[in-house]
Amino acid sequence: MNIRDVEGFVIDLDGTVYKGNQAIDGVVQTIAYVRSIGKRIVFLSNRGNISRAMCHDNLKRMGLDVHEEEIILSSTVAAAYIKRHYEEAEVWVLGDEGLRDELRVTGVRLASNPESADWLLITLHETLTYRDLNEAFRAVRHGARIMATNEDRMFPSENGLSIDVAGMIGAITSATGQEVELVIGKPSAIMAEAALSKLSLPPEQVLMIGDSVESDIRLGKRAGMKTALVLTGAWTREEAEASPVEPDWIWDSLAELQLLMAKQHEEDGTKHDTTVEQNSTKYYGP
Numbered sequence: 019m020n021i022r023d024v025e026g027f028v029i030d031l032d033g034t035v036y037k038g039n040q041a042i043d044g045v046v047q048t049i050a051y052v053r054s055i056g057k058r059i060v061f062l063s064n065r066g067n068i069s070r071a072m073c074h075d076n077l078k079r080m081g082l083d084v085h086e087e088e089i090i091l092s093s094t095v096a097a098a099y100i101k102r103h104y105e106e107a108e109v110w111v112l113g114d115e116g117l118r119d120e121l122r123v124t125g126v127r128l129a130s131n132p133e134s135a136d137w138l139l140i141t142l143h144e145t146l147t148y149r150d151l152n153e154a155f156r157a158v159r160h161g162a163r164i165m166a167t168n169e170d171r172m173f174p175s176e177n178g179l180s181i182d183v184a185g186m187i188g189a190i191t192s193a194t195g196q197e198v199e200l201v202i203g204k205p206s207a208i209m210a211e212a213a214l215s216k217l218s219l220p221p222e223q224v225l226m227i228g229d230s231v232e233s234d235i236r237l238g239k240r241a242g243m244k245t246a247l248v249l250t251g252a253w254t255r256e257e258a259e260a261s262p263v264e265p266d267w268i269w270d271s272l273a274e275l276q277l278l279m280a281k282q283h284e285e286d287g288t289k290h291d292t293t294v295e296q297n298s299t300k301y302y303g304p
């Protein structure tokens with residue numbers, strides 16, 4: 019596998035591009051470099067509690083040159099999925115306001131009360147109260163099916179790891195006895211398709227880069243993309259090497275992409291290309 023054959027990049031955000039409120043070292047330059055040589059990029063995140071507009075503002079504040087249309091969040095994909103498959107459905111949200119914004123922008127109908135909802139859509143809720151949980155509980159008791167933007171268990175925050183959507187899902191499923199019918203987020207094929215269709219590229223020309231073997235690398239492998247794990251977030255090298263799901267590359271950070279591409283460029287410039295094309299793409303999928 020050669021990096022020069024990659025035409026498009028699907029890049030995770032949390033733990034890959036930034037941590038907390040700060041861009042990871044070298045990422046701003048790497049993204050600028052990838053753009054400068056005409057490659058396509060989308061940013062693919064499991065964050066479901068914010069809208070694209072909010073995410074775009076955050077990235078801009080960190081100094082990242084990103085267009086709003088290049089951002090795909092699980093809130094974005096959940097909204098598009100509901101609009102496409104359940105156009106008439108009324109949705110009740112257990113989660114932050116950003117998800118409601120994304121649903122509204124997409125034209126999804128929000129239920130005016132829990133009892134009338136066809137779907138309960140769960141995402142991270144950082145100001146969760148008993149009342150919020152109880153309304154979601156009532157929605158399901160009155161027949162709403164359960165969908166979640168993602169089912170991540172924890173995310174890195176300023177104070178270490180914090181509880182994620184799985185905690186909200188657990189409260190509702192254990193109280194109602196009902197199961198989640200659909201999870202939108204990575205590693206789902208729904209997210210992979212959203213990214214590939216945005217790039218308009220076949221999966222074999224695409225590299226998925228992320229900090230989680232569980233969500234990013236698994237998604238890439240399942241969809242037939244090349245994969246690179248970065249060690250700036252959730253996974254360590256030891257954990258990655260012990261995992262049966264093996265990425266094509268393991269990098270200390272996204273900045274290694276720029277080094278690798280620049281090196282490739284240099285080698286391509288020499289008369290005799292000594293690069294050995296090795297088929298290192300082994301499939302260790304589920």
Ligand SMILES: [Mg+2]
Pocket residue numbers: 030031032033034228229230251
């Ligand atoms: Mg991540």
